[in-house]
Amino acid sequence: MQERYNRFSNYLRQKFGCRVYRVPLDAGFNCPTRDGSISTSGCLYCGPRGSASLLCDRAAPVREQLIQGMEAMRRRYGAKKFIAYFQAFSNTYAPLEKLEQVYREGTEHPDLVGLSIGTRPDCVPESVLDLIAPYRERYETWIEYGLQSAHDATLAAINRGHTVAQFADAVRRAQKRAIKVCTHVILGLPGENREMMLETARFIASLPIEGIKIHLLHVLGGSPLEKVYREGKIKLLAMDDYVSIVCDFLELLPPTVVIQRLTGEAPRESLVAPDWALEKHAVLKAIEEELERRDSRQGCRRSCRHDGVGE
Numbered sequence: 001m002q003e004r005y006n007r008f009s010n011y012l013r014q015k016f017g018c019r020v021y022r023v024p025l026d027a028g029f030n031c032p033t034r035d036g037s038i039s040t041s042g043c044l045y046c047g048p049r050g051s052a053s054l055l056c057d058r059a060a061p062v063r064e065q066l067i068q069g070m071e072a073m074r075r076r077y078g079a080k081k082f083i084a085y086f087q088a089f090s091n092t093y094a095p096l097e098k099l100e101q102v103y104r105e106g107t108e109h110p111d112l113v114g115l116s117i118g119t120r121p122d123c124v125p126e127s128v129l130d131l132i133a134p135y136r137e138r139y140e141t142w143i144e145y146g147l148q149s150a151h152d153a154t155l156a157a158i159n160r161g162h163t164v165a166q167f168a169d170a171v172r173r174a175q176k177r178a179i180k181v182c183t184h185v186i187l188g189l190p191g192e193n194r195e196m197m198l199e200t201a202r203f204i205a206s207l208p209i210e211g212i213k214i215h216l217l218h219v220l221g222g223s224p225l226e227k228v229y230r231e232g233k234i235k236l237l238a239m240d241d242y243v244s245i246v247c248d249f250l251e252l253l254p255p256t257v258v259i260q261r262l263t264g265e266a267p268r269e270s271l272v273a274p275d276w277a278l279e280k281h282a283v284l285k286a287i288e289e290e291l292e293r294r295d296s297r298q299g300c301r302r303s304c305r306h307d308g309v310g311e
Helices: 008-016 062-077 096-105 126-137 152-157 164-176 194-205 224-230 239-252 280-294
Strands: 020-025 081-086 112-119 140-148 180-187 211-216 258-261 271-273
Touching: 008 020, 008 140, 008 258, 020 062, 020 112, 062 081, 062 096, 096 126, 126 140, 126 164, 140 164, 140 211, 164 180, 180 194, 180 239, 194 239, 211 239, 224 271, 239 280
Parallel strands: 020 081, 081 112, 112 140, 140 180, 180 211, 211 258
Antiparallel strands: none
16 A cells, blocks of 8 residues: 655665664753753643653663663564664753763664754754764764744744744754754644644745654643643644644645654653543554545645745
């Protein structure tokens, strides 16, 4: 059956000849929306652990986390090749000397074929991108920028602390060094309607971005969003609406953009709402069925028009 979107798993399998697994790492980094540089509360949706996997032991050295994660995936999946994924908080937000040490510790293994670094577009000075660029010679190297929305008003409302223009600038500076960029977006953010979300898709399509992770807005216990949700001040997307918007979003992206994620995940013990977010396989199946129902695929409605985005 012909694929209706450009799956990351297929991209990696074609390149390396087998399935490649990401090993999440927590190197103990912070974030400017938490340490007082911008604010102390974090982004509206962010829980106490940020985006860190529960599999990560923040107290353990990065090298130890890597080995333990790889061994666990070998036992469970028979995995042979891996990507070191610096996931928790802003993984370029530290002095250059520390970054150099941490990246080295997280990439010294013969079965490692990739490096992925999650961060913010306002935390990538030239010196950091220069540090990351040489890793391309040995590894499939990605930098992941959280955009979330292409609307500055939304970014301010969710306390992101950066602008759409800063994101576009960070993308272009990574491109100059041939570092692949994956962007994160969240669908269902407060104050956004369907057309605003699709304007984000058009904006992303206008930039040299190689990958994307699409997330659902879900409420985590301990996040600032939890209080807003419990006060009845926001309405979350229903599953049918989310599926429909994701399909619209895919139709607007260039076919070459690699889809690294179509829905976010949250641990059962920390998810407040919506309950359907726990059914990841059902959501993915519904997205594929909707694309098939439409006889649609990624890129079929591609348009690079993005008038007014960021204003």
